[in-house]
Amino acid sequence: MARATGAVILTLALTGCTAAATASQKKTIVVGVKSDQPGLGLLEGGSHKGFEVDVGTYIARRLGATRVTFQTVTSEDRERQLGAGRVDLVLASYSITAERATKVTFGGPYYVAHQDIMIRRNEQGIRSVRDLRGRRMCEASGSVSTQRVTRGLGITPRLVPSPSYSDCFKKLLAGQVDAVSTGDLVLAGFAARAQDRVRITNTPFTDERYGVGLRKGDVEGCERVNKAITQMYQDGTASRLLRKWFGPAGLQLTESVPEFEGCS
Template sequence: MKVSQAGAVAATIALALTTSGCGGNDDAKHTIPIGIKFDQPGLGYRAADGTFSGFDVDVARYVAKELGYKPSEIEFKQVFSADRELLIQFNEVKFVAASYSINDKRKAKVDFAGPYFLAHQDLLVRSSQADITKAEDLNHKKLCSVTGSTSAENVKSNLAPKAELLELPGYSECLVALQDSQLDALTTDNTILAGYAAQEGNQGKFKLAGLNLSKENYGIGIKKGDKELQKKINAALRKMEQDGSWEKFVKANFGAANYKNEPAPAITEGS
């Protein structure tokens, strides 16, 4: 699934570049394309009416403002976990703010600004479940995560080698399977899980297991070597924390799930 999805994205981008003769950004238009998730309530979510909401959306808008762009000049583009590096490398987006955990494998292909948030891997289970209280309980359970996510790699390599892991394109598909009892748990960052648990229609159906299975430092993904943009985004992130906007965004997007967040992390990328 990883190869086919990434390959399809690469082919689509290559075709766009061939037909347009450019890297996807029109310098004649003062707009900024930003990659976000469209299916993560609380982080990056596109509603049926076309409006966007979530913590990453708020962060992206704040950063874009500090870079000199008005809200009307922002073009949000959907990204999936497996194609974020491709979209950055092919100039389809200026930056990516999409629950994008910083790690060495990704830093070989792109650079990051930040981090701007510290999350932890956790599990979302049905409210009636009581048989998953520690990492070892994942063995012999049916789990779901998203193709290309660090959560899936963590489960396979470190936590529960005997777990039956199903990787799907998006978290929405995992949630449907969990609700229908086709799975025992959905694993990813607790921010994403909290967003789904707090979403209207889901309240009372699901719960977080409360397991801090990893540390996920969210960063802003940018093209490798763009030190000027990295410096500007880091400055925006520092200002966002200092003027109280960071705390406001956290409460607005995760408050309904009684989510207990970590303090804003120190910015380390580019320093």
């Protein structure tokens, strides 16, 4: 009898752990977003605003949340915040990579951005990624965009370390770097605030599949996130939000459902 009782307790405990780890079973969902990326996730006046904030809200509501709150995350601490349970979902220009997929479960992608280059408007010597060789390029901490240039393409810019892309943007305006390279949605958000002081070269050279980060092993939550993303594109919400936040930047926006990675 004691063994049977113990087995029941163990089963209940395991069941409780599984439920607690599944974002789709929570009534209050905390979404991790950036606080310093205009257009995607920006903290202004005490509130987070941007495309990823709106998409995170849509997904959380489709999962059944009656309350959605937001927590600032950075490129360096996204995995830690998910693992510690401080956030349930992460939408923070979080490119899906094989290495990151060993630490978190990815839903989506909810958008496939394209890595591009932002330069000062009067810069004439940089027309494509090949022209970054020997030039000062900002390297944002925790981002994989720099590796796509250096390891992926074998191009060797002079890297200037920076804690974030907002700091990279400031360095670009101040003339401390010659270029910033990352996903075009990130660049477009900053460019929209620069009053014609910068421009995007519009020479994309890779894809960045922005995924929804969940705690590792939350397959149920991942599958429901993918259903929510599909519905978001089918009901026109995705198109409306993309045009709202990035239409003025003149980017070629993709308004069809992205091909999902699969939940595992």
